[in-house]
Amino acid sequence: MKLRSEVKVGIFALITLVCLYWGINFLKGQDLFKRNSLYYASYDEVNGLQKSGSVMVKGFKIGLISDIKYDPQRSDKIIVEMSIRSKYKIPENSTAKIFSDGLLGGKAIEIEFGSSQRYVHSGDTIRSYADHGMLGFSGSDIEFIKQKAGSLINDLTATLESINKLVEGNTESITRIFSNLAGVTGSLNTVLSSEQGSLKGIIGDINDLSATLRNNTGRIDNILENVEGFTDSLRSTNLPELIDNLSVTLIQFNNLIGDVNHGEGSIGKLLKDEDLYDSLVEASANLARLLEDVKENPARYVNISVFGGKKK
Numbered sequence: 001m002k003l004r005s006e007v008k009v010g011i012f013a014l015i016t017l018v019c020l021y022w023g024i025n026f027l028k029g030q031d032l033f034k035r036n037s038l039y040y041a042s043y044d045e046v047n048g049l050q051k052s053g054s055v056m057v058k059g060f061k062i063g064l065i066s067d068i069k070y071d072p073q074r075s076d077k078i079i080v081e082m083s084i085r086s087k088y089k090i091p092e093n094s095t096a097k098i099f100s101d102g103l104l105g106g107k108a109i110e111i112e113f114g115s116s117q118r119y120v121h122s123g124d125t126i127r128s129y130a131d132h133g134m135l136g137f138s139g140s141d142i143e144f145i146k147q148k149a150g151s152l153i154n155d156l157t158a159t160l161e162s163i164n165k166l167v168e169g170n171t172e173s174i175t176r177i178f179s180n181l182a183g184v185t186g187s188l189n190t191v192l193s194s195e196q197g198s199l200k201g202i203i204g205d206i207n208d209l210s211a212t213l214r215n216n217t218g219r220i221d222n223i224l225e226n227v228e229g230f231t232d233s234l235r236s237t238n239l240p241e242l243i244d245n246l247s248v249t250l251i252q253f254n255n256l257i258g259d260v261n262h263g264e265g266s267i268g269k270l271l272k273d274e275d276l277y278d279s280l281v282e283a284s285a286n287l288a289r290l291l292e293d294v295k296e297n298p299a300r301y302v303n304i305s306v307f308g309g310k311k312k
Contacts, residue, residue: 035086036063037122041096041109042077048107049098055082055109056101062088065109080128082109091116096128 046068055063063084070078093114101108120126167174213220294301
């Protein structure tokens with residue numbers, strides 16, 4: 001039995017429509033060959049949320065938004081229908097949160113699983129809330145941000161204009177400053193050029209010193225070891241006891257000097273007694289006169305007779 005051309009065209013068109021319908025739904029994320037369950041969530045507003053948006057759990061896509069409905073005669077809430085693969089069981093105390101899916105990815109819904117052991121069924125409503133993050137602003141919020149941004153831009157423009165006026169009014173001063181900086185830079189370059197040989201010599205000396213230290217590392221280690229040994233020897237001797245004894249001796253000597261200064265003791269009295277000093281001076285003078293008289297008139301004090309004479 002041969003098919004007519006019209007029947008063949010019709011069958012081909014039907015197959016094409018089916019493939020087209022399946023392809024469109026596949027691109028939307030719907031797989032006609034997998035079983036899905038429908039769940040609902042109600043929101044006060046769904047800014048940026050659209051059909052075919054993703055439904056995710058911990059960043060993993062488990063379904064998509066199949067429909068968004070709003071009937072003001074029945075409720076002031078917006079109803080979002082979610083088509084989720086049936087193999088994913090959702091606990092009763094789970095929540096459906098609207099969040100910003102990337103910087104330019106629009107909005108999506110994330111299911112936050114609860115801890116209940118009971119699960120919702122297809123057609124049930126899941127508790128919901130919206131995450132007003134950085135990209136979750138409403139129209140009024142965006143308008144407010146635009147106003148603030150405009151005010152900020154105006155202030156920035158005024159500041160830049162003030163800076164321009166300041167620069168224009170002080171052009172000569174700024175030019176002079178840059179000229180001075182250029183002069184200082186030139187002088188510095190001249191000094192560096194003239195002292196280049198000295199700098200090279202200094203750097204060479206530093207290199208020689210480093211090489212000398214590097215070549216005499218063993219000797220330096222020996223010196224340090226000797227110093228350490230000498231320190232240990234001092235620590236093991238009775239040096240602290242000797243220092244203590246010397247301190248006691250110095251204290252006693254200071255006390256002795258203090259007693260002498262205050263006229264205490266024989267030495268102190270000898271140094272501080274003015275009468276004794278005057279007596280000693282007078283005795284010394286008398287002794288000097290006596291010696292002078294003895295020298296001039298020895299016969300008055302010494303009488304020597306060879307043959308014996310009268311005793312006087």
